[in-house]
Amino acid sequence: MAKKDRRIIRTQEAIKKAFLELMSEKTCDSITIQDISDRANINRATVYLHYLDKFDLLDKIMEEHINNMVNICESEAEMDWIESTVHCMEYLERNYLFFSTMLASEGAQYFRSRFVQHNIEEFKKDIDITKGKNVGQSEDIVAEFVANAYVGVVEWWLRNKMPYPPRVMAEKVGDLLERNL
Template sequence: MAKVDRRVARTQEAIKKAFLELMSEKRFESIIIQDIADRANINRATVYLHYMDKFDLLDKIIKEHISNMSSFCESEPQMNWIESTEHCMEYFEENFLFFSTMLASEGAPYFRNQFVQHNIKEFKKDVDLTKGKNEGQSEVIVVEFVANAYVAVVEWWIKNNMPYPPKVMAEKVGVLLERNL
């Protein structure tokens, strides 16, 4: 894999941070590239060097966080639900600006849909319909239920400024996941 130039990485991080800050302050549709450039203290052309437009920037930020979250949450193959969930909650805490902005802004429906779809794919790997409470249930319904419930709980936790530490949230959510999968 090619080594990323530190200057390029710093510039992209400045652009993303500026964009998220702006999204937390004003409506997505009123943000223009010049606003992002001004906040990041760079030239407008530099933003266009890295991103086609604000929609491309939003899409890339979302994909990057979902990918990073997936890697972070599943960093050890033999983790149980609670351990895996704790990793996820720590990721949400470390990236509070992103998640709080995405879940509270106009970009929320688009992000929320991407977040739910990611969780559907992940929970589908763990659903067991051959025994226990889910025996005979529809896989689609069980997975949709669990993925949407998980996203709703994360959304509640973040919108309420994380009233429980990640470990406590992980224990509470992990137990619920074990019961339903």
């Protein structure tokens, strides 16, 4: 795999940051490529060099974060709920601008549904409906319930400007997850 030029990486990061800042200020529909290029302090043509349009940019940003969350979950498969959740909460904290824009502002319902779907797939790996408190339940319903509750709590945490540090939040959420899975 070829190493990516640092200038390209810096430019793409500037474009993504500018776009997310703009999305936190106004609707996606009202954002123009000129707005993005002005905010990123680059030429309009440079944005088009990297992305087809603002929707391609948004899709690539969402895909990057979903993939990062998948990688976190896969690398922590052997961890307990709380330790695994700490890493997820720390990732959310490091990427506050993205997640607060995508989840808390209701500016991107498409991302929310993808984030919920990702969590459903992850939680299904840990649901056991053959014993314990979930006997007789539907795996689909339990996964849907837990994933939506988790995303709802994340939205609340971000909307309230992360009133608990990631570790405290992870312990609280991890405890709730253990009760329901």
